[in-house]
Structure formats: C-alpha cells, structure tokens
Amino acid sequence: MGAEVVVEGLTKSFGRQTIWRDVTLTLPPGEVSVMLGPSGTGKSVFLKSMIGLLKPDRGRCVVNGVDIVSCSEHKLYEIRKLFGVLFQDGALFGSMNLYDNIAFPLREHTKKSETEIKRIVLEKMDMVGLAGADKKLPGEISGGMRKRAGLARALVLDPEIILCDEPDSGLDPVRTAYISQLLLDLNAQIDATILIVTHNINLARTVPDNVGMLYRRELVMFGPREVLLTSDEPAVRQFLNGSRFGPIGMSEEKDTATLAAEQQLADAGHHDGSTDDVYGVVPQLQPTPGLPDRRGVRRRKDRVMSILHSLPPAAQEGIIESLTPDEQQHYGVRPHMFATAPIGRRPSPQPRDRIEGDLGVANLPQTTWRPPEPGQGGGV
Known part of the structure; x- marks a missing residue:
C-alpha cells in the first residue's frame, strides 16, 4: 500500500x-x-x-x-x-x-x-x-x-x-x-x-x-x-465550468468594477464562454477489465462513510448514490436520509468503526459576484 x-x-x-x-x-x-x-x-x-x-x-x-x-x-x-x-x-x-x-x-x-x-x-x-x-x-x-x-x-x-x-x-x-x-x-x-x-x-x-x-x-x-464537485463556492464553480464570469480573473483576482461589469453582462444574457454546467458527481473511471480491483476504493468508502455526517448535503447524496444497494445496507444509509433528517439530528452511518477525518474549507474573501439565474446565459 x-x-x-x-x-x-x-x-x-x-x-x-x-x-x-x-x-x-x-x-x-x-x-x-x-x-x-x-x-x-x-x-x-x-x-x-x-x-x-x-x-x-x-x-x-x-x-x-x-x-x-x-x-x-x-x-x-x-x-x-x-x-x-x-x-x-x-x-x-x-x-x-x-x-x-x-x-x-x-x-x-x-x-x-x-x-x-x-x-x-x-x-x-x-x-x-x-x-x-x-x-x-x-x-x-x-x-x-x-x-x-x-x-x-x-x-x-x-x-x-x-x-x-x-x-x-x-x-x-x-x-x-x-x-x-x-x-x-x-x-x-x-x-x-x-x-x-x-x-x-x-x-x-x-x-x-x-x-x-x-x-x-x-x-x-x-x-x-463529491464535496468539491457539488460545491457552491463561486470560485470553485467558475473554475469547474471554465467561465469568465466569477471571482477568478486573468490576474487571479478581480476588482469590484470588473465584477460589477461582468455581472451586468450576465444579467443581459451574455455568454460566459463555458459549455455545459458540470455541477454534480459523475461516475468515476474504473480499471481496465482484467486488472485487479483498486484496493484504495474499499478503504476510501470506509473512511468517507465515517465522516459522511459532517459533509455538505449535496456531497452526502452523491456519495450515497454511488454505493450499490448492498453497500448502502452495509453502511446503514439510504438516498435522501440526510436531507430529510432534522438539523442537528442527522444520524451517523453504520458500521460504527469510526475513522477520524476532517474537511478543511478556507474562509475566502467575500465577492459581490453572484451566479446568474438559469436561462440568463451565464452557463453556471
């Protein structure tokens, strides 16, 4: 290993x-x-x-x-x-x-x-x-x-x-x-x-x-x-979508005037240069048939399921939906279980062989940019 x-x-x-x-x-x-x-x-x-x-x-x-x-x-x-x-x-x-x-x-x-x-x-x-x-x-x-x-x-x-x-x-x-x-x-x-x-x-x-x-x-x-692929952080969404509209500029950071000008373009339906909205979790590549299964996959599932309750709801859903029915039963989870549970009372997945983990998220400076509403041509 x-x-x-x-x-x-x-x-x-x-x-x-x-x-x-x-x-x-x-x-x-x-x-x-x-x-x-x-x-x-x-x-x-x-x-x-x-x-x-x-x-x-x-x-x-x-x-x-x-x-x-x-x-x-x-x-x-x-x-x-x-x-x-x-x-x-x-x-x-x-x-x-x-x-x-x-x-x-x-x-x-x-x-x-x-x-x-x-x-x-x-x-x-x-x-x-x-x-x-x-x-x-x-x-x-x-x-x-x-x-x-x-x-x-x-x-x-x-x-x-x-x-x-x-x-x-x-x-x-x-x-x-x-x-x-x-x-x-x-x-x-x-x-x-x-x-x-x-x-x-x-x-x-x-x-x-x-x-x-x-x-x-x-x-x-x-x-x-699943956490980054379902993130609502503007810089992450802009980067994943390859969009001009957002906090990232040619010099990495944009000033307020540039952000405001781009927001006006987005509101007017101007295209941002992206192709498709890539928000969401897609299937992961698998080894070529004939090769052994990846041993890291099983270790990862145990590790991620142990911290599932601490992850954002969209990431939780993406992780649970990637599991087979047998795996969902093994870990004691089902689709939408976290979304419907009362805040503060979301259950911890089973089995309870917990592996300590932490998700670090930086506190980035706030931006005045906001993603355009669907159908306004922003592409994010």
Missing part, C-alpha cells in the same frame, strides 16, 4: 510574495488525489515542496513518520526514494534513448545488475504502452509518448507515492483520456498514493478519489471528490 502524506500548516514565499499559506491536508494511502487551481497559484511549487526540492517557510510534511521539512539531508535523500515524479514536460535527457532515460534512477540509486535493470525497465515500458520503443530518442517521439516515458521512469523504483505535474499538458483530449486511464490502472496494479496537478476538468471529475483547489494563496478545500 502507498504511504500516507500528512501536510500541516505548510507555507511558502519567494521574498515578499506569499505563494500559499497554512496548507493542511492528508493524502490517504493508496488513493488518487487531484489538486486544481488557476495558473500561478503555486501547484507545482507545492509538489516541489513535498519532495524537498523547495524548502517551505514553515509547516510540516510527514511521510512514514519523517518530516521532510526539518529532517537531515541524508534522511531526505532516503525518503525521496519513496516518490516517483512525472514532470510537466517529461524532463527526459535529450541525448539518451528511452531505455537509458528510464534506467537512470536504477543506475543512480541502486546496485542492481544490468540484467536486472533491463528486466525492470522493459516491464515498466510495457506497463505504460511503450514496448519496442526503447531505442528511440525523446526528440523522435510524440508528446504523449514522452509523458509515458517519464511515467515509466517514475515507476522504476517501485514508489509508494507518485506525483504527476500536469500529465495532460500539451496533449489532445484523446491522449489525455488514455493518460487518465493509465494512471488509474497503475493505481489498481501497485496501490500507490497518487497526487495529480491538473487543469483538465474532465480528468478531475472522473479519475480521483479526492480533490482540492488552491486559490488566493489558500487551500480552498480538500476532501472527497
């Missing part, structure tokens, strides 16, 4: 510019999580801080009991071996063929024989669909193949944690769909903890178990996917 990552109060600045502050979240072991956020909100900085490439100003990031923020260089070197990282552009060595690129971590960090290295490299290449491409140079292959080669390299040390920095960047929708399925299939096969940074809303809605969002130097929220 993948390792748990506990982040507490992490803050990072460059000079006087605060990138994000007091970020607190837990990546559950063996589950797939996604981090969303507008460009420039420090998502890549967050990944680099998690593996010690950048040192946060304060806070903790604990992996297997080791705080990588305060540990020694020797300990950090060892902990990094638990991570596999897929960088935005693949970060392949242009002068090496794919085989040598993927073999590099094994030659750098282990004493394995070339025979053993060859077995591992070819196995990982086959796992990501690159069998037979070992002699090609990075400049001779497509962007999608470079992504998969970078992913194969991230897998050769059998990591417990995989970090993916925009695995879909530069890829067309079809290749993005293949990458999404590949990441989920890998989780089914190796049960690693996975964190994906992305702007791709379809990936964020269908792949992860948990979703978070960075905005205005805060972690807006992080928790079960």
Whole structure:
C-alpha cells in the first residue's frame, strides 16, 4: 500500500510574495488525489515542496513518520526514494534513448545488475504502452509518448507515492483520456498514493478519489471528490465550468468594477464562454477489465462513510448514490436520509468503526459576484 502524506500548516514565499499559506491536508494511502487551481497559484511549487526540492517557510510534511521539512539531508535523500515524479514536460535527457532515460534512477540509486535493470525497465515500458520503443530518442517521439516515458521512469523504483505535474499538458483530449486511464490502472496494479496537478476538468471529475483547489494563496478545500464537485463556492464553480464570469480573473483576482461589469453582462444574457454546467458527481473511471480491483476504493468508502455526517448535503447524496444497494445496507444509509433528517439530528452511518477525518474549507474573501439565474446565459 502507498504511504500516507500528512501536510500541516505548510507555507511558502519567494521574498515578499506569499505563494500559499497554512496548507493542511492528508493524502490517504493508496488513493488518487487531484489538486486544481488557476495558473500561478503555486501547484507545482507545492509538489516541489513535498519532495524537498523547495524548502517551505514553515509547516510540516510527514511521510512514514519523517518530516521532510526539518529532517537531515541524508534522511531526505532516503525518503525521496519513496516518490516517483512525472514532470510537466517529461524532463527526459535529450541525448539518451528511452531505455537509458528510464534506467537512470536504477543506475543512480541502486546496485542492481544490468540484467536486472533491463528486466525492470522493459516491464515498466510495457506497463505504460511503450514496448519496442526503447531505442528511440525523446526528440523522435510524440508528446504523449514522452509523458509515458517519464511515467515509466517514475515507476522504476517501485514508489509508494507518485506525483504527476500536469500529465495532460500539451496533449489532445484523446491522449489525455488514455493518460487518465493509465494512471488509474497503475493505481489498481501497485496501490500507490497518487497526487495529480491538473487543469483538465474532465480528468478531475472522473479519475480521483479526492480533490482540492488552491486559490488566493489558500487551500480552498480538500476532501472527497463529491464535496468539491457539488460545491457552491463561486470560485470553485467558475473554475469547474471554465467561465469568465466569477471571482477568478486573468490576474487571479478581480476588482469590484470588473465584477460589477461582468455581472451586468450576465444579467443581459451574455455568454460566459463555458459549455455545459458540470455541477454534480459523475461516475468515476474504473480499471481496465482484467486488472485487479483498486484496493484504495474499499478503504476510501470506509473512511468517507465515517465522516459522511459532517459533509455538505449535496456531497452526502452523491456519495450515497454511488454505493450499490448492498453497500448502502452495509453502511446503514439510504438516498435522501440526510436531507430529510432534522438539523442537528442527522444520524451517523453504520458500521460504527469510526475513522477520524476532517474537511478543511478556507474562509475566502467575500465577492459581490453572484451566479446568474438559469436561462440568463451565464452557463453556471
């Protein structure tokens, strides 16, 4: 099973510019999580801080009991071996063929024989669909193949944690769909903890178990996917729908005059640039037939059901409706049970083997923007 990552109060600045502050979240072991956020909100900085490439100003990031923020260089070197990282552009060595690129971590960090290295490299290449491409140079292959080669390299040390920095960047929708399925299939096969940074809303809605969002130097929220996908927070709805109308602007934050002008456009029925309203929970991708079931799914259900009573009503409904009838009976829940229960007397789901959990929601500055009424052309 993948390792748990506990982040507490992490803050990072460059000079006087605060990138994000007091970020607190837990990546559950063996589950797939996604981090969303507008460009420039420090998502890549967050990944680099998690593996010690950048040192946060304060806070903790604990992996297997080791705080990588305060540990020694020797300990950090060892902990990094638990991570596999897929960088935005693949970060392949242009002068090496794919085989040598993927073999590099094994030659750098282990004493394995070339025979053993060859077995591992070819196995990982086959796992990501690159069998037979070992002699090609990075400049001779497509962007999608470079992504998969970078992913194969991230897998050769059998990591417990995989970090993916925009695995879909530069890829067309079809290749993005293949990458999404590949990441989920890998989780089914190796049960690693996975964190994906992305702007791709379809990936964020269908792949992860948990979703978070960075905005205005805060972690807006992080928790079960159903919470963010049914959120009424204006910044979250605007981002998910890809709309121009809302608190997020080209410079991330809009002034009052811009918000008022956009509200007038929305009231007049001007289109906001979005396509469809993506509010709500959609079915999650499943592993390719023939692969094992994801072990993280059962652990997640137990964990989420233990905190179900503390989640927003719309998220509760989405979670309950995703359960099979047998699972609903097992957990002692039924559709609409929380919506109809008196406030303050909503029952806790069964069984009562409680797992403590918490959903962090940032207190964002209030905005004067409001979503347009249905039929007014706002698209949210």
